[in-house]
Structure formats: C-alpha cells, structure tokens
Amino acid sequence: MNIVFYLSDHGFGHVVRNIPVIASLITRYDAHIYIVCGRSQLGFAKDVLVTMLDRKQYEKIICRENHTDIGLILHDGTLDVDVEQLTAACSRYLAELPDRSYEEAEWLKNNNIDAALCDMPVWSIKACNLAHVPMLYVGNFTWVELYREFLPDIISDTFESYYKMIRHALIFQFHTDEMRRIIENADVHETGLVSRPFHESDVEKIRNGINIPVVFISIGMSAHFNNVIDVSDINAFFITTKGIPVVGNNVICIDRDTINTQDYIKAADYIISKAGWGTVAEAVLAGKPMALFKRDGVLEDRNTVKQLCDKGMAISITENDLYNMEAIIDRLKHLSSDCFNDYYDASDEIADTLIGLIS
Numbered sequence: 547m548n549i550v551f552y553l554s555d556h557g558f559g560h561v562v563r564n565i566p567v568i569a570s571l572i573t574r575y576d577a578h579i580y581i582v583c584g585r586s587q588l589g590f591a592k593d594v595l596v597t598m599l600d601r602k603q604y605e606k607i608i609c610r611e612n613h614t615d616i617g618l619i620l621h622d623g624t625l626d627v628d629v630e631q632l633t634a635a636c637s638r639y640l641a642e643l644p645d646r647s648y649e650e651a652e653w654l655k656n657n658n659i660d661a662a663l664c665d666m667p668v669w670s671i672k673a674c675n676l677a678h679v680p681m682l683y684v685g686n687f688t689w690v691e692l693y694r695e696f697l698p699d700i701i702s703d704t705f706e707s708y709y710k711m712i713r714h715a716l717i718f719q720f721h722t723d724e725m726r727r728i729i730e731n732a733d734v735h736e737t738g739l740v741s742r743p744f745h746e747s748d749v750e751k752i753r754n755g756i757n758i759p760v761v762f763i764s765i766g767m768s769a770h771f772n773n774v775i776d777v778s779d780i781n782a783f784f785i786t787t788k789g790i791p792v793v794g795n796n797v798i799c800i801d802r803d804t805i806n807t808q809d810y811i812k813a814a815d816y817i818i819s820k821a822g823w824g825t826v827a828e829a830v831l832a833g834k835p836m837a838l839f840k841r842d843g844v845l846e847d848r849n850t851v852k853q854l855c856d857k858g859m860a861i862s863i864t865e866n867d868l869y870n871m872e873a874i875i876d877r878l879k880h881l882s883s884d885c886f887n888d889y890y891d892a893s894d895e896i897a898d899t900l901i902g903l904i905s
Contacts, residue, residue: 547577547660547904554666555584556617559824561591563740564665564684566893567900569598572606574894575901580659582610582670593805594742614667618692618844625765625820625841629696636693636701643669643708651676660904663896668708675711680903683715683729684737684896686823687846691724695845716899719889720823722849735899738892739827742808752813756783758796759875762814764807764825765790765839775868782875785810792868808832816878818863821847826854830889835881836860837867837874859885 549571554560561583568591571577581591588609596604616639619632650673654662662681664670666689674681688709694702706728715732717725719739726734753760764787777784778794786792786799787807800810811817811825812832819825821838823846829836836854840862841847854860861877868874 547575547901548580548658549577549900550580550582550654550659550662552614552662552664552667552670553581553583553587554615554617555587555613556615556666557822558587558590559822560665561587562594562742562824563827564663565591565594565598566740566742566891567663567684567896568607569595570893570897571900572599572603574897577901578606578608580608580610580657582612582667583614585611590805593803597805598743614670617666617689625839625844627696627843633697633701636697640701640704643672647672647676649673654679661900663900664712668705671708671711680905681712681714682896682900682903683709683712683732684718685715685725686718686721687725687849688722688728690728691722692845696843714899714903716892716896718823718827718892720826720850720853722845724845737895737899738890739831740824740893740896741828741831741891742806744812744832745806745809748806748809749813752785752810758783759815760785760813761816761818761871761875762810763787763790763792763818765820773865775871777871780871780875782871785814816875818868818874821850821854823850826850830854830859830886831891833883833886835878835883837863837878840864857885858882 551564553564568579588611616635619628619635621628646669654673654677659679662674662679664681664683665685690702690706709728710731712729712732715729715734716737717734718737759782761782762785774791774793776793784792784797788802808828811828811834814834817829817834817836819838838851838860851862855862858881863874
C-alpha cells in the first residue's frame with residue numbers, strides 16, 4: 547500500500563502527533579509512507595522515526611518537502627496574532643490553491659496512492675477528491691473557526707469550501723464545537739489522543755538525583771517571551787525549552803533539537819505550556835497537571851484551556867503569573883490525578899481507520 551500524509555508545517559505539533567500513526571502503519575501493515583511537510587518538520591520526523599523503526603521499516607518512508615500551510619503568524623515576542631501579516635499570507639496562499647490541488651492530484655495518480663491522511667493543508671483535500679483517493683481528515687479544529695474571528699470573511703469562507711469536500715474524519719478529544727458543523731459533509735467519528743512513546747529509562751535519567759518537584763516549561767517554537775524570570779528561590783527544579791528565559795541554578799534548558807520532549811513531560815510533576823494540542827495530549831496521557839497560557843485571541847487555545855480547566859486537569863495562567871511561580875505550583879498541587887484516567891492513545895485506531903478506507 548502507498549499512503550501519503552499531508553501535514554501542516556505551522557509549528558511542530560501536527561507532525562509530532564502523526565509520527566506514532568506513521569509508525570503504527572509501517573510496523574503493522576505492509577505500507578509505504580510519503581510525508582508531505584516543511585523541511586524542519588520533516589527533519590524532526592525522520593530523527594524520531596529512525597528511533598522507532600528498524601532499517602527496513604524506515605526505508606519505507608519518503609519525505610516530500612513542501613510548504614503546506616500558513617497557520618498563525620504572531621507578533622514578535624508575544625503569543626498574539628499579527629492580523630495584518632496573516633491576512634496577506636492567507637490571501638497569497640489561497641490564490642495558489644486551485645493550481646496546487648490539480649498538480650497534486652496528478653502526482654497522486656502517477657504514484658498509485660491508495661489513501662491519504664490530511665492534518666490541516668486544505669489543498670490536499672481537493673487534490674484527493676480530484677484523484678479519487680480516499681482521504682481521512684484528522685484534527686481538533688479547522689482554520690475556518692480560528693480565522694473567522696479576525697480575518698476577512700472571503701478568507702474563512704474559501705477555507706470552508708475546501709473543508710466541505712471532506713468525506714471521512716476523525717476528531718480528537720478537546721476539539722472545537724464548531725468543527726463538526728464545518729466538516730458536516732463527512733462521516734465523522736471521535737477518537738482519543740496521540741503521544742509519542744514514553745521511554746521509562748530516559749525518564750529515570752532525567753529525574754536522577756532530583757528530590758524536589760520537577761516543572762517542565764514549554765511554549766513551542768513559534769513564540770518567545772522577552773523578560774527574565776528568576777526562580778532561584780523556588781523549591782523546584784525547572785526544565786525549559788528555548789524561548790522562555792527562566793533563570794536560576796535550579797534550571798536547565800534543553801536544546802531545540804531534543805527529539806524526546808515527551809520523556810521530559812513524563813519525568814515532570816507539573817507542566818507549564820502554551821495550549822498546543824500535541825503537548826496537551828502527551829501531558830494528559832502522561833497524567834500530568836498543567837498550567838496553560840491563557841490566549842483568548844485564539845479559539846483553539848481558548849477551547850483547549852477551557853475544557854481542561856473544566857475537567858480539573860489544568861489551570862489557566864498569564865505571562866505575568868510566571869513571576870509568582872510558587873503560586874502556580876501551589877495551584878497545580880491541588881489538581882486531582884483521577885481526571886486523567888479516561889484517555890487513551892489512538893495511534894493504532896487512526897491507522898486502522900485509514901486502512902479501512904482502502905477498498
């Protein structure tokens with residue numbers, strides 16, 4: 547079987563959550579996989595997949611570098627959307643989509659593709675329809691409900707016209723309420739969460755010799771804060787990713803090319819993070835209470851934060867709250883671990899659903 551994954555290159559969350567599905571297909575089925583995404587995301591995917599597969603399995607993966615998606619564009623040093631730049635970028639992107647879809651449809655036919663998975667890039671939806679290739683859309687939101695809040699209607703309406711072409715969809719836990727309406731022409735089923743596998747030996751190494759609470763802080767690779775946050779007086783050990791300047795002799799910062807951040811999540815007692823779905827999913831499956839940055843200007847984050855807070859799995863914070871880190875940790879201590887028991891890793895379920903589309 548030949549299967550193609552069309553993945554958003556907005557950040558790394560979309561490629562990260564599809565890595566376990568790709569590994570499931572290759573190890574459980576006789577599948578050859580094409581991954582279509584941006585250069586950085588493909589490099590990350592290859593670095594992770596080579597650790598999950600043997601040589602013969604890994605050789606079944608072909609990467610096609612392509613700028614697939616616009617996503618969100620932020621003002622420098624903030625988590626706020628730059629509406630002017632995003633409007634211009636989306637307008638250019640949409641103008642290219644018809645030709646791009648037709649070209650991709652020819653590629654699908656020429657390469658005998660049996661099925662496709664789409665995680666956001668709308669041009670691939672039309673391409674699969676044109677080529678009569680069964681496609682599974684997988685996600686927790688669409689760009690329509692996000693863009694409609696601050697971009698011209700012509701942009702969100704055009705995006706919606708592509709989503710209306712979807713015929714098969716799996717929607718993740720913590721999806722937006724609006725998503726079902728936008729993909730109303732699809733046969734829609736709910737699924738669980740997805741996480742890269744945790745490695746207990748690496749988790750033990752990360753925690754080795756640390757006898758105080760461990761806090762993992764990450765805001766992703768598309769944003770950063772500028773003001774220094776001194777946590778040297780806090781009775782906790784902090785592990786951070788790049789982009790947030792937490793300082794103290796009780797702080798380490800892991801490299802940008804670290805490929806097993808899920809093990810740092812598993813090793814931590816508490817997570818402080820942007821509300822990206824991939825990080826949230828891995829934290830939930832690891833059973834870790836979260837402090838999530840409040841970002842009311844972005845529907846996906848607003849939705850994810852509200853659902854997790856309502857379920858008692860997270861608290862909402864602002865950047866200013868970081869200057870009282872002790873209070874954040876105290877609030878996290880009062881969250882119940884029982885809330886995490888009802889969630890499961892759906893990697894195999896998604897792979898099986900995708901294979902089920904092949905007649």
